[in-house]
Every structure is written in C-alpha cells, then in structure tokens.
Amino acid sequence: MASRRCEVAVVGGGLAGAAAAIAFAAEGFDTLLAAPAPPETDRRSTALIGRSVAFLSAIGVFEAARPHAEALRSMRLIDDTGRLLKAPTVEFRASEIGVSAFGYNILNTDLAAALAGRAAALSSHLTTVEARVEEIRFEDDHAVLDLGEAGTWRAQLVVGADGRRSIAREKAGIAAREWRYPQTALVFNFEHARAHDGVSNEFHTRSGPFTQVPLPGSRSSLVWVEAPDRADLYADLKPERLGAVVEQKLHSILGAVTVEEPIQRFPLSGLSAAAMSGPRLALVGEAAHAFPPIGAQGLNLGLRDVEALVSAVRNGRDDPGSASVLRRYAQGRVGDVSSRSSGVDLLNRSLLADFLPVQAARSVGLGALRNVGFLRHFAMREGISPGAGFTGIPRSVREGIDG
Numbered sequence: 022m023a024s025r026r027c028e029v030a031v032v033g034g035g036l037a038g039a040a041a042a043i044a045f046a047a048e049g050f051d052t053l054l055a056a057p058a059p060p061e062t063d064r065r066s067t068a069l070i071g072r073s074v075a076f077l078s079a080i081g082v083f084e085a086a087r088p089h090a091e092a093l094r095s096m097r098l099i100d101d102t103g104r105l106l107k108a109p110t111v112e113f114r115a116s117e118i119g120v121s122a123f124g125y126n127i128l129n130t131d132l133a134a135a136l137a138g139r140a141a142a143l144s145s146h147l148t149t150v151e152a153r154v155e156e157i158r159f160e161d162d163h164a165v166l167d168l169g170e171a172g173t174w175r176a177q178l179v180v181g182a183d184g185r186r187s188i189a190r191e192k193a194g195i196a197a198r199e200w201r202y203p204q205t206a207l208v209f210n211f212e213h214a215r216a217h218d219g220v221s222n223e224f225h226t227r228s229g230p231f232t233q234v235p236l237p238g239s240r241s242s243l244v245w246v247e248a249p250d251r252a253d254l255y256a257d258l259k260p261e262r263l264g265a266v267v268e269q270k271l272h273s274i275l276g277a278v279t280v281e282e283p284i285q286r287f288p289l290s291g292l293s294a295a296a297m298s299g300p301r302l303a304l305v306g307e308a309a310h311a312f313p314p315i316g317a318q319g320l321n322l323g324l325r326d327v328e329a330l331v332s333a334v335r336n337g338r339d340d341p342g343s344a345s346v347l348r349r350y351a352q353g354r355v356g357d358v359s360s361r362s363s364g365v366d367l368l369n370r371s372l373l374a375d376f377l378p379v380q381a382a383r384s385v386g387l388g389a390l391r392n393v394g395f396l397r398h399f400a401m402r403e404g405i406s407p408g409a410g411f412t413g414i415p416r417s418v419r420e421g422i423d424g
Contacts, residue, residue: 027053028341029334030166030176032154032189034059036067036129037306037323038182039136044080044331045180046140046147050341053174054140054149055166056183063129064283065208066242068093068221068234070124071405071414073324075421081142083421086135090125091235094219098387101224101231101270108225108387111397118401120414121423122219126234126242128210154183157192164301164342178342179302180330182323185292187308193299202289204229205252206314207245209284210236211267214276217241222274229289229313231270241275243267244314246289256284289313293362297354298347303330310358312365322361325407329353357407 031042034056042054069077069090077083094115100108115123140147156167157179166174181189190197206229217235224231229246236242245267247255255263264278271278292311297304306323330350337346390397403410406418 024165024173024175026175027051027148028176029053029178029180030055030164030174031180031182032056032157032166033181033183033187033306033308034149034151035182035184035306036132036136036320037327038180039133039140040077040080040082040324041180041182041305041327041330042147042149043082043136043139043143044076044327045334046143047080048331048335049146050334052147053166053176054147055152055154055168055171055174057153058151059133063285064210064281065285066126066128066210066234066236067132067320068124068126069132069324070321071422072328072407072418073321074124075415075418076324076328078421078424079417080139082135082139085138086127086132087125089131089135089237090127091237092122092219093124093126093221093235094122096123096221097223099222099224100387102227104227109391111387111391113397113401113404115401117394118398118405118414120405120419123401123405124422126221126236128236128242154188157189159193159299159301161300162340176342177301177340178334178346181302181304181308182306182327184307185290185311187304189302190294190304190308193302195299195302195304196295197292198295199290199292202291202313203248204246204289204313205249206287206289207247207252207256207284208243208287208314210240210242210281211264212240212279212281214239214278215274217275222271224270226270233271233275240281245270246313249288252286256286287314291362291366296351297326297358298351300344300347301342303347303350305330310362312362318361318365322358325357326354360407 028050029045030053031038032055042052046052096113098111150171152168152171154166155169158165163175164179181187221234228248232244233241260280264280268278294309297309305326333346333350334341399410
C-alpha cells in the first residue's frame with residue numbers, strides 16, 4: 022500500500038492534540054490527526070485561563086464550548102495548613118485588572134465535544150484516523166508514520182501531543198526526566214447548596230492544595246491533593262460521607278455538598294523533556310512537560326505550545342518541519358515552560374515542608390500579593406497572558422475573555 026501524504030501529522034488525540042490539528046487545518050495545512058479513540062469516563066475539568074480562551078476562540082472552538090463553561094471571576098488562596106506561620110488569605114479579582122473573568126472552567130468531555138465538532142467542519146484539510154502510531158521514522162525532509170492496519174503516512178512535520186509516554190518523543194531519541202511526589206490527587210465534581218458566584222477557592226493544606234473550581238449552575242469541580250494512603254481511604258468512602266468531609270474541608274462556604282461519581286485518582290508526578298523539538302518533530306503539552314494539577318497550568322501551557330508552534334510554522338509555510346522553524350519554536354517556549362514548571366513545583370513542595378524559613382518565605386510572599394496592589398495586578402496579568410505583567414493584557418486576549 023502506498024504511503025499517503027500530509028504536511029502536518031499530529032500524534033495524540035487529547036485536548037492539546039485535537040487543538041493542534043484544528044489550528045493547523047484552519048491555517049490551510051493538510052493535516053493528519055492520529056490517535057486511538059479517547060476514553061469516555063474522564064470527568065475532569067479544565068480551567069481555561071486568558072490566552073487559552075483567546076486561542077480557542079481564534080480557531081473556532083470556544084463558541085461551542087462557552088455554554089458549558091463557567092466564568093472564573095475571582096480566585097482565593099487560603100492557608101489551611103494550621104502551621105505556626107499562617108499566610109494571609111489572598112483574593113484575586115478579575116475586575117481589578119479590567120476584565121470580566123480570568124477564564125472559564127469546563128468539563129473535559131464538553132471541551133472535547135466542541136473540538137470534535139470543529140474538527141468535523143475542517144474535513145477538507147483535516148483527516149482523523151483512530152489508530153495507534155506503531156512506528157515513526159524521521160528522515161531529512163519528511164517523517165514516516167506507521168499506523169498499522171491504517172497504513173503509512175509521510176509528513177513534513179510531526180507534532181508529538183501523545184502525553185507522558187510519547188512514542189513521538191521516544192522515536193526521536195529525546196530523553197525525558199521524570200520524578201514523583203508523595204501525593205495523590207482525588208478529582209471529582211459535586212453539587213452544593215450555596216452559589217459559588219464564580220469564585221474559585223484554593224485551600225493550602227499540609228498535604229497539598231484542596232481546590233474548588235466553579236462549574237455552571239450550583240456545581241463545582243474539585244482537585245484534592247492528599248497523601249496516597251489517605252487519598253485511598255477518602256476515595257473508598259460512601260458518597261454521602263465523602264460529601265460531609267468535603268463540606269468540612271471547605272469550611273461550609275458552599276453549604277451542603279453532594280458528591281458526583283466517579284472519584285478519579287492520579288498519583289502526582291512530573292516530567293521534563295530534554296528538548297521540545299527534534300528533526301521534523303515538535304513536542305507539545307505533556308509530551309514535553311508535565312506536573313501536578315496545581316494553579317491551572319497543565320492544558321493552558323500545552324495550548325500556548327500549540328499557539329507558538331502554529332505561529333512559527335506560519336512564517337515557514339514552504340516547509341513546516343524545517344530546522345529553522347523548529348528552532349524558533351523551541352527557543353520561544355523555554356522561558357514560559359521553565360518558569361511555570363518550576364513555580365508549580367516550588368509551591369507544591371513549600372506546602373509539604375515543615376522547615377520554618379520556608380513557611381516564613383511563603384507567608385511573606387503571599388502577604389505582599391495581598392497588600393501591594395502593583396504586585397497583585399502584575400501576578401494576575403501574568404497569569405492571564407505571559408509577559409502581560411509588564412506590557413498589559415493584549416487586546417486579542419482581553420476580547421477573547423470578554424467576548
């Protein structure tokens with residue numbers, strides 16, 4: 022069977038991979054999206070912050086997702102460690118920096134449906150093959166992908182969006198450093214008696230963050246980081262008992278809680294690829310970097326990878342996988358990826374540390390954010406769009422959030 026050809030082949034059908042395939046197809050590139058059928062049991066949510074909303078709007082996805090999303094108008098950081106040096110509560114309000122919301126929280130299944138609908142509308146440029154990539158061979162002017170019974174494809178550029186166990190990264194010979202944390206994340210959704218008013222609450226506990234993020238209606242999603250043995254105990258509780266525990270840990274700010282099953286468990290770990298590109302390959306999302314679900318950074322960072330890659334390729338349309346295009350992409354992502362990855366790691370480890378100077382530094386830092394308006398506004402603008410702390414929120418991002 023003769024090989025089929027495309028300009029860009031995206032390996033991996035998760036949210037970042039689907040967004041990448043749509044973005045390239047929308048730019049007019051003949052694009053392949055190759056991945057097995059996604060699981061149907063994922064009830065996690067994603068907080069799409071600032072620039073991610075603008076990007077998804079620009080590629081024609083967010084309009085369909087918006088009815089299923091809840092605006093994030095305020096975010097609170099609350100010290101619930103019970104330690105000697107207690108950090109002050111810090112509240113970030115989007116209205117302080119002139120936007121209606123920091124972003125939107127949406128169930129992954131609803132976002133995936135919006136992506137699938139947009140992909141179907143781009144079928145003239147986008148071919149989706151539900152098959153696992155079995156082999157990739159990188160050559161000077163193209164790459165060859167073996168999809169088993171689905172045949173082989175030749176592509177000028179391969180986008181590795183296939184997660185922590187990336188076959189694209191492996192076949193390119195790019196090493197990855199991995200590490201583990203002594204924690205497990207419990208993830209589930211719940212209903213509550215009181216309105217959330219678009220406010221997200223992140224309680225910092227000795228075992229990690231306990232983060233409630235609003236969903237449409239009187240519902241919220243929860244990411245609860247615990248020691249593995251305690252996480253197992255909580256996950257095995259009857260829903261009624263677990264709801265009472267969640268209400269207590271939320272200090273009853275949302276009233277009575279009704280837990281929705283399933284309860285998902287994820288051991289916390291991190292990963293950092295030695296490079297974000299190789300010959301004919303660009304890595305995006307968790308194929309390049311992965312860290313705990315803290316601070317709404319994971320998918321947002323992956324979407325910024327995709328946005329930067331499309332921008333780099335746009336300026337090299339004749340050969341989207343050329344060395345100059347890939348070098349420009351990788352160099353442009355170093356600062357954002359390293360700063361966000363180290364920031365999440367530092368915050369998580371600071372919660373686990375009983376060392377008094379670490380507690381003091383954390384308390385002083387959060388106190389400065391609470392009491393110094395300039396620093397708080399800087400942090401909020403940076404959270405919405407990297408670099409915006411110095412230059413202001415770009416118009417496209419501001420319109421994407423408020424539009």
